Amino acid sequence: MTKIGIFFGTETGTTRLIAKKIHKLLGDEVASKPVNVNRTAAADFLQYDALILGVPSYGDGALPGRSAKCIEANWEEFLQGLGEVDLTGKRIALFGLGAQERYADCFASSMIQLYRVLKNYGADIVGAWSTEGYQFKHSASIVDGRFVGLVIDQRTQGMLTDQRIQVWVEQIKPLLTVT
Numbered sequence: 674m675t676k677i678g679i680f681f682g683t684e685t686g687t688t689r690l691i692a693k694k695i696h697k698l699l700g701d702e703v704a705s706k707p708v709n710v711n712r713t714a715a716a717d718f719l720q721y722d723a724l725i726l727g728v729p730s731y732g733d734g735a736l737p738g739r740s741a742k743c744i745e746a747n748w749e750e751f752l753q754g755l756g757e758v759d760l761t762g763k764r765i766a767l768f769g770l771g772a773q774e775r776y777a778d779c780f781a782s783s784m785i786q787l788y789r790v791l792k793n794y795g796a797d798i799v800g801a802w803s804t805e806g807y808q809f810k811h812s813a814s815i816v817d818g819r820f821v822g823l824v825i826d827q828r829t830q831g832m833l834t835d836q837r838i839q840v841w842v843e844q845i846k847p848l849l850t851v852t
């Protein structure tokens with residue numbers, strides 16, 4: 674079975690918390706411990722054929738990092754270090770954090786930035802998620818009527834988080850662990 678790598682970017686720790694919950698559900702045998710992208714090298718990331726990647730939304734849906742006024746290095750800096758790579762054959766599931774009331778016009782929109790880059794490098798993105806149950810005006814992270822990954826809003830809908838993660842993990846696990 675393919676072991677899943679879990680990587681996340683974070684500014685205030687929420688995306689780390691969600692990554693840990695996902696890891697706990699999958700267990701140590703199935704997935705490696707979540708790693709912050711500002712503390713990892715490209716080679717550690719590239720060793721996995723199956724990945725779960727977490728991305729918070731900052732800068733009106735920009736790729737999180739210093740250009741989006743983040744204090745910590747985030748996906749922007751990690752992808753710069755990664756350079757252009759061939760991700761053909763890699764299966765990747767994304768989850769994105771956002772706040773639908775405060776950022777209703779660009780809810781969880783940073784996830785699309787990561788999606789585009791990874792898809793452009795050849796990755797197979799799995800784990801699209803329904804937009805039902807969220808209230809927002811616009812999100813850039815919708816393709817063919819679905820979010821390109823799981824969306825979590827701890828601020829407004831934290832009480833739904835555990836159930837959302839559970840359903841999503843059940844959905845992606847067979848897609849990521851297939852040999």
Ligand SMILES: Cc1cc2nc3c(=O)[nH]c(=O)nc-3n(C[C@H](O)[C@H](O)[C@H](O)COP(=O)(O)O)c2cc1C
Nearest residue numbers: 683684685686687688729730734771772776780781
């Ligand atoms: C300065 C700032 C900008 C934000 N921009 C967005 C945004 O564009 N869209 C969105 O849905 N949420 C936005 N948020 C909400 C964060 O994405 C949300 O709080 C998330 O859980 C933060 O994750 P982290 O704790 O891992 O950094 C923003 C929050 C802050 C403080």
